[in-house]
Amino acid sequence: MENSFVMAGGGETAHKRDTICIFGTGDFGRSFGMRLLKSGYPVVFGSRDPKHSILLPSGAQVFSHADALKISKIIFLAVHRENYDFLPALSDLLDEKVLVDVSNNIRMNQYPESNAQYLAQLVPKANVVKGFNTVSAWALQSGSLDASSQVFVCGDDNKSKQLVMDVARSIGLTPLDQGSLLAAQELENYPLQLFPMWRLPFIITAGLTVFFFLYCTVIDVIYPYVKEKKDSSYRLAISVPNRIFPNVSLILLSLTYLPGAIAAFIQLYRGTKYKRFPDWLNRWMLCRKQLGLVALAYAFLHVLYTLIIPTRYPVRQRWMQNIIEASKLGHVTLLLCTAHAALFGWDRFLQSRRYKWGLPQAYMLGMVIPCIVLVLKLILITPCVDRMITRIRQGWESKSKYKAAPVCINNASLI
Incomplete structure (x- = not known):
């Protein structure tokens, strides 16, 4: 589903933005939602308890996970791997949707496979893309144009990767295509390296x-x-x-x-x-x-x-x-x-x-x-x-x- 974005000071539709869904209302999820809203994206948050979601950016809507998926084709998953258990029940609604994993681990090579590869096994109907895990919540809030503005992206579906990279460019970040989902583990280790x-x-x-x-x-x-x-x-x-x-x-x-x-x-x-x-x-x-x-x-x-x-x-x-x-x-x-x-x-x-x-x-x-x-x-x-x-x-x-x-x-x- 697409939504029209009207530029301030004019009545004409400048361009259409896809509604972006974010699962996760932590620091990253809120900061990312705020950055998307400032760039003209309609944003919805998927929550287990929509009525008790607080501190979300003004202008964003909050729905249940299922309702949020119905109006979005790009979903950013800003939750830890330990909390992926709610996703298999939503597998049918994730069919052909772009699911972007932004998670990181607390130590290098923490699991046998990367979080993104594990996610692709968990919801095989979704097009899983790894990205945005090297961008901090602080950088999203401050609009930093430092090295943290680089967004490394990998995935097996080129069209899905391109959609995610387009989102990155539209909010002022620099996407870098790192290839297939096999590169996800390297990307997840990257933030844990000292002065990479x-x-x-x-x-x-x-x-x-x-x-x-x-x-x-x-x-x-x-x-x-x-x-x-x-x-x-x-x-x-x-x-x-x-x-x-x-x-x-x-x-x-x-x-x-x-x-x-x-x-x-x-x-x-x-x-x-x-x-x-x-x-x-x-x-x-x-x-x-x-x-x-x-x-x-x-x-x-x-x-x-x-x-x-x-x-x-x-x-x-x-x-x-x-x-x-x-x-x-x-x-x-x-x-x-x-x-x-x-x-x-x-x-x-x-x-x-x-x-x-x-x-x-x-x-x-x-x-x-x-x-x-x-x-x-x-x-x-x-x-x-x-x-x-x-x-x-x-x-x-x-x-x-x-x-x-x-x-x-x-x-x-x-x-």
């Missing part, structure tokens, strides 16, 4: 930190000892870390913008935005914010260590002030940081004595990826290329490159 979006940034940061520590130790500590029998181990406390922080920060900052450039070139090659990026690029793009935050943290550490070390180069401090002031300017920040590194070593580049054991200095290695990103960005902002990528992102397609039917756009397509 930080894992890749931490691994990259740790790897770069260890590499530059060993590299700088070889150049600044081991080399003087081998060649001159000079003990420079005191450098490990201040000088070596102060070489690590700026190089790692610069590389992380460039890695924040590199996937966007790669995605742009992929779209230019394909001639369309209606095609998925590779999984590795999707994962990379989803953690860009975390990479940028770690880069900023390392930059601040570099500033602190620079203030500790007595320096004969006041210009170095002035450059760092400029970089900090420009920290919100994206590629401008990357350009300034790279220029800072280049100016720092402009007089050392051609001095053979600086290449200890033939190894380039650490700042040279730290400039490789940033320079690549800046060159790619320079290509992308040229007028002819910029016009083409803008047309593609506005929906234009190159028929010679892409002739298949359009598929769902994932969040990585929206650069």
Whole structure:
């Protein structure tokens, strides 16, 4: 059954919204119902005792489970697995309905099968979809556009998944299709992982930190000892870390913008935005914010260590002030940081004595990826290329490159 939604200030019907049914009147159910109502959806709650349901959002109706199912084709099940026992009696009413399981567990792999798979066995006539379990009630209430706005969806029926993803988009969230219902257990484990979006940034940061520590130790500590029998181990406390922080920060900052450039070139090659990026690029793009935050943290550490070390180069401090002031300017920040590194070593580049054991200095290695990103960005902002990528992102397609039917756009397509 469909309902008309009339826009405020006008008498014409803007579009029709399906009535959404919610089973469960807890924090999530109430917050989700409020978000749906604000987006123009008619909302009904299914309750065991409709007369005693309180604290529900204004504008929502409350019915018994059976009556609510009669007027809805999409049902969000916001109850714990232990309370699924009322559903088998409603199996006939759930025939061909879309049943969205939003539940989570209290520990990883708590049951042999996922809650969604168990639900599909319990009510085989329904089209079970797993989704919204990574979105908190607080995010729904506050309208947060943080990483919590990503909605992971999986299910065996593509049409049902598409309906759920349409609901997510219409309330301002970003749906991500994770495939069949077999992925449900992974989605249910996801909220129980510690800082899941930080894992890749931490691994990259740790790897770069260890590499530059060993590299700088070889150049600044081991080399003087081998060649001159000079003990420079005191450098490990201040000088070596102060070489690590700026190089790692610069590389992380460039890695924040590199996937966007790669995605742009992929779209230019394909001639369309209606095609998925590779999984590795999707994962990379989803953690860009975390990479940028770690880069900023390392930059601040570099500033602190620079203030500790007595320096004969006041210009170095002035450059760092400029970089900090420009920290919100994206590629401008990357350009300034790279220029800072280049100016720092402009007089050392051609001095053979600086290449200890033939190894380039650490700042040279730290400039490789940033320079690549800046060159790619320079290509992308040229007028002819910029016009083409803008047309593609506005929906234009190159028929010679892409002739298949359009598929769902994932969040990585929206650069």
